[in-house]
Amino acid sequence: MYASASIISRDLQPPRALLAKSFTRPRPVTLHTPGTEIYAQGETAGTLYRIEFGAVRICRLLADGRRQVVAFHIAGETFGFEGGKVRSFFAECIVSTGLTTVEIDRDGRYSPELMELALKEMIRAQEHLLVVGKQCALEKLAVFLVDLAERQGGLGCIDLPMTRTDIGDYLGMTIETVSRNLSKLRSAGVLRLRSSRSIEILKPQRLYCLASKL
Amino acid sequence: MYASASIISRDLQPPRALLAKSFTRPRPVTLHTPGTEIYAQGETAGTLYRIEFGAVRICRLLADGRRQVVAFHIAGETFGFEGGKVRSFFAECIVSTGLTTVEIDRDGRYSPELMELALKEMIRAQEHLLVVGKQCALEKLAVFLVDLAERQGGLGCIDLPMTRTDIGDYLGMTIETVSRNLSKLRSAGVLRLRSSRSIEILKPQRLYCLASKL
DNA sequence: CGTATCCTTGACTTTCGTCAATACTTGTGG
DNA sequence: CCACAAGTATTGACGAAAGTCAAGGATACG
Structure with missing residues (x-):
C-alpha cells in the first residue's frame, strides 16, 4: 500500500531539474503523496493548479457509489476550472505530485490565456464524451492510449x-474489461506490456486505426 | 415531413410575447426551419447564440459515421462556446427556432457573465459524461428526462x-433501447406517453430515484 | 518472507445491439 | 375526404459484447 495520505513521505524524490526550475518561480511547489486529496467536492472553487510533476485525477462520486473519473492531468497541465462558486468534482493525486497555484485576475475577468485554457478544458470534456459514448470497449481503450501517448510527447512507450x-x-x-482488451491488443502484437504500468506501442498504425479520432 | 430547410416557412408562428420582446432588443430574431444548420464543423468560431424559442442540437460526426449529440439547448439558453478558432461541433435546429446573436467583448476578454456561462457549459458537458458513463440504459434515460423536465420548469409534462x-x-x-426503456417506464406506471413527443410524469419520485442525480 | 493490493483470466449471466416486421403520424395529391 | 407515401416509433427474436463472480498470479512494502 502507498504511504498514508496524512504522512509526507520522506523519500519523495521529484526530478531535480523540475525542483530547480520551481525555485525561479514566484510560487512554491507543494508536494503531495499518492492518494492525497487536492480539493474536495463542495469546497469553494477558484484556485487553479499547475502540475510540475506527477499526475492527478478529477472525479465525482455518484449516488450509487460508483465513481466517474472525468479527467486525468499530467505534468505541464493546468486544472481546477469550475462553473460555479463551489467544486462539482474532487481532485486527487495518483502518484507523488508537485503542484503550483496559478494566479487569477482579481477583477473577476480571466486573462485571455486562462480563458483559452478553460475553453480547451471544455472541449476536452466534450471529446471525452465522444469516447465514452462509443460502444466498443477496444476503441475506447485505443483512444485513451493514443491520447495519453500524444500528451506524453508521442513516444513509443506510454507511462500509466x-x-x-x-x-x-x-x-x-x-x-x-480494461484488462481483457489490453490482453487482446497484446496478443494481436499491437503493444507490449513492459510492466502493468508501462506500455510499449509496437504497431502505432494499428492503434491509431482503432482509435480513429475525428 | 417538415418543410425543406431551404424554404422559410410562411406559417411560422412563434409565441407573440417572445416576438414582441425581441423588438425591444437591439438584435433581431432570425428564424430557422427544422433541420437547418446554424454553424458547421470547421467554421470560424466566435458567434454566440441565444434561443428565443425552439430547440437546438450540438453534434459531431465520428470517423465511423456515427453521430454524437453532445448537447440539446432549449429556449432561453445560450450556445456556441468553442475552445479554438474553429468549430469542433456543428449546431442544427430540431424544430422551428428563433435565434439572436450575443455580443462578445472585442478586447479578447469575456465578460464575467459570459465566462460564467462558458464554464457552466463545461460543467454541463462533464455532467453529461456522468450520464453516458452509467452502465444502465434505464438510468440514463431517467436522468435525461429529469434534466429536461427541470429545464422546462419542472412541470409534470415533458415536451420532447x-x-x-x-x-x-x-x-x-x-x-x-430508448424505445424499449420508455415502454418499460410506461408499463411500470412511472410515465404516460400522451404522444411520442409529449410525456406526462405520473410518479416523479420513482423517476428521480432512478435518476439519482449527484 | 508474509501480507495487501493490483492485475489477469475463466465461467456464467445480463444487457444491449442488430435485424426484421409492424404500427403510428404527418403531409401530399388525387 | 380519402388513399398513399415517407418518416418515425414500437416490439420481438437472436447473437455478441460487456458485467459479475470467483480464483489465482504478480508486485510492492514492511
Missing part, C-alpha cells in the same frame, strides 16, 4: 500512472 | 422536441 480501476472509471467500463 | 434517434445519439444507445 493510474490503476486499471482508474482507467475503467474514466472510460465507463469494468477493470476486467 | 427531438426524435428517438437524437436521444439515442445523446445517451449513447440505439433508438430501440
Whole structure:
C-alpha cells in the first residue's frame, strides 16, 4: 500500500531539474503523496493548479457509489476550472505530485490565456464524451492510449500512472474489461506490456486505426 | 415531413410575447426551419447564440459515421462556446427556432457573465459524461428526462422536441433501447406517453430515484 | 518472507445491439 | 375526404459484447 495520505513521505524524490526550475518561480511547489486529496467536492472553487510533476485525477462520486473519473492531468497541465462558486468534482493525486497555484485576475475577468485554457478544458470534456459514448470497449481503450501517448510527447512507450480501476472509471467500463482488451491488443502484437504500468506501442498504425479520432 | 430547410416557412408562428420582446432588443430574431444548420464543423468560431424559442442540437460526426449529440439547448439558453478558432461541433435546429446573436467583448476578454456561462457549459458537458458513463440504459434515460423536465420548469409534462434517434445519439444507445426503456417506464406506471413527443410524469419520485442525480 | 493490493483470466449471466416486421403520424395529391 | 407515401416509433427474436463472480498470479512494502 502507498504511504498514508496524512504522512509526507520522506523519500519523495521529484526530478531535480523540475525542483530547480520551481525555485525561479514566484510560487512554491507543494508536494503531495499518492492518494492525497487536492480539493474536495463542495469546497469553494477558484484556485487553479499547475502540475510540475506527477499526475492527478478529477472525479465525482455518484449516488450509487460508483465513481466517474472525468479527467486525468499530467505534468505541464493546468486544472481546477469550475462553473460555479463551489467544486462539482474532487481532485486527487495518483502518484507523488508537485503542484503550483496559478494566479487569477482579481477583477473577476480571466486573462485571455486562462480563458483559452478553460475553453480547451471544455472541449476536452466534450471529446471525452465522444469516447465514452462509443460502444466498443477496444476503441475506447485505443483512444485513451493514443491520447495519453500524444500528451506524453508521442513516444513509443506510454507511462500509466493510474490503476486499471482508474482507467475503467474514466472510460465507463469494468477493470476486467480494461484488462481483457489490453490482453487482446497484446496478443494481436499491437503493444507490449513492459510492466502493468508501462506500455510499449509496437504497431502505432494499428492503434491509431482503432482509435480513429475525428 | 417538415418543410425543406431551404424554404422559410410562411406559417411560422412563434409565441407573440417572445416576438414582441425581441423588438425591444437591439438584435433581431432570425428564424430557422427544422433541420437547418446554424454553424458547421470547421467554421470560424466566435458567434454566440441565444434561443428565443425552439430547440437546438450540438453534434459531431465520428470517423465511423456515427453521430454524437453532445448537447440539446432549449429556449432561453445560450450556445456556441468553442475552445479554438474553429468549430469542433456543428449546431442544427430540431424544430422551428428563433435565434439572436450575443455580443462578445472585442478586447479578447469575456465578460464575467459570459465566462460564467462558458464554464457552466463545461460543467454541463462533464455532467453529461456522468450520464453516458452509467452502465444502465434505464438510468440514463431517467436522468435525461429529469434534466429536461427541470429545464422546462419542472412541470409534470415533458415536451420532447427531438426524435428517438437524437436521444439515442445523446445517451449513447440505439433508438430501440430508448424505445424499449420508455415502454418499460410506461408499463411500470412511472410515465404516460400522451404522444411520442409529449410525456406526462405520473410518479416523479420513482423517476428521480432512478435518476439519482449527484 | 508474509501480507495487501493490483492485475489477469475463466465461467456464467445480463444487457444491449442488430435485424426484421409492424404500427403510428404527418403531409401530399388525387 | 380519402388513399398513399415517407418518416418515425414500437416490439420481438437472436447473437455478441460487456458485467459479475470467483480464483489465482504478480508486485510492492514492511
